[in-house]
Amino acid sequence: GAGVSQSPSNKVTEKGKDVELRCDPISGHTALYWYRQRLGQGLEFLIYFQGNSAPDKSGLPSDRFSAERTGESVSTLTIQRTQQEDSAVYLCASTPTYKAEQFFGPGTRLTVL
Amino acid sequence: AQSVSQHNHHVILSEAASLELGCNYSYGGTVNLFWYVQYPGQHLQLLLKYFSGDPLVKGIKGFEAEFIKSKFSFNLRKPSVQWSDTAEYFCAVNAGSNTGKLIFGQGTTLQVKP
Numbered sequence: 001g002a003g004v005s006q007s008p009s010n011k012v013t014e015k016g017k018d019v020e021l022r023c024d025p026i027s028g029h030t031a032l033y034w035y036r037q038r039l040g041q042g043l044e045f046l047i048y049f050q051g052n053s054a055p056d057k058s059g060l061p062s063d064r065f066s067a068e069r070t071g072e073s074v075s076t077l078t079i080q081r082t083q084q085e086d087s088a089v090y091l092c093a094s095t096p097t098y099k100a101e102q103f104f105g106p107g108t109r110l111t112v113l
Numbered sequence: 114a115q116s117v118s119q120h121n122h123h124v125i126l127s128e129a130a131s132l133e134l135g136c137n138y139s140y141g142g143t144v145n146l147f148w149y150v151q152y153p154g155q156h157l158q159l160l161l162k163y164f165s166g167d168p169l170v171k172g173i174k175g176f177e178a179e180f181i182k183s184k185f186s187f188n189l190r191k192p193s194v195q196w197s198d199t200a201e202y203f204c205a206v207n208a209g210s211n212t213g214k215l216i217f218g219q220g221t222t223l224q225v226k227p
Contacts, residue, residue, distance in 0.1 A: 031213060042117070042203060042217035056212045091157070098213030099145070099164075104157040 002026070004105035006092050012111045013082055021077045021108045025094030030072050033093045033102060036061075043091060049075060050098060082112045115140045115208045119218035126194055127226050134189040134221050136204035145207040146187040147215065148178055152200045160202070163187065174198070196227045 005024045013019050025032050030051045035043040045059040049069040060066070064082075069075040079086055089109050093102035120135040138144065148160040161172025168180040178189045187204060201222050205215040 033214060035215075035217075040219075042119075042219045043205075043215070045214040045216070048212045048214050050212070056214065059214070093157075095213065098211070100213075101147070101159050101162060102213070102215065104149075106156040 004092055004094050004103055006090075006105040006108050008108060009106065010109045010111075012113065014113050015084060016081055018078065018080045019082055019110060021079075021090050021110070023075045023077070023092030023094075023105060025073070025075070025092070026103055028072075029094035029096050029103070031095045031098045031102075032069055032075050033095075034067055034075070034077050035091045035093065037089045037091060037107070039088070046077070046090075048098075079110075082110075084112050086110060087112045115206070115216050117204055117206050117216050117218040119202075119204050119221050121221045122219065123222045123224070125224045125226065128196055129193050130225075132189070132191040132194045132198070132223070134202055134204075134223070136187045136189065136218055137185050138187070138204075138206045138208065138216075139185065140206065140208035142208065146178070146180060147205040147207075148172065148176070148187075148189050149203045149205060150200050151203070157203070160189070194223075194225050196225045199223060199225045 007022045032049045034046040037043045047067045048056040064080045067077045089107040091107045092105045095102045117138045146163040149157045150160045163170045163180045171177045203220045204218040
């Protein structure tokens with residue numbers, strides 16, 4: 001079946017604008033994660049969704065960042081009033097259970113000018 | 114705070130050379146350990162993982178890693194690298210989390226010269 005998909009693949013925006021990034025997990029995967037990878041660095045955890053449970057938002061860097069997921073389907077990550085330091089690759093991963101391997105999407109490369 | 118450290122940021126090897134990439138983590142409890150690889154132009158994929166049992170785990174493409182609890186290490190090895198192993202390698206740890214969130218090292222870029 002299809003893997004994790006993300007859109008857009010690239011996004012260039014101006015400082016201060018809002019952006020919305022989308023993730024389509026693998027069908028049947030109940031757990032979904034967002035990570036951020038800044039240039040030359042490892043991935044940083046942002047947020048975790050598991051079914052209808054309350055999400056783990058402990059990795060969100062500021063209140064400008066938010067994410068939603070409806071059931072076990074698509075998730076959107078929204079960054080309001082973007083700043084240059086938000087420039088990074090945003091990766092989504094899904095897994096059938098939090099104990100298993102995470103399957104990553106191709107990422108969205110965000111550039112804030 | 115929990116952290117993962119990869120000692121080598123950029124490694125250059127010739128084909129057939131042996132490879133060992135270091136990974137150390139800071140957490141005293143039960144851990145699940147992973148190595149992910151990102152080939153040029155591709156997305157992250159799992160190389161191997163350790164959850165429990167035999168501390169020597171084998172992954173795809175001839176890679177293996179050894180979990181040494183006393184050293185808080187999970188080093189990646191391959192006896193003979195190929196040009197196609199050129200990629201970025203990430204060590205990751207799920208340390209005592211009931212959410213499965215991963216803590217990643219900074220990554221190691223491996224360049225294999227033909």
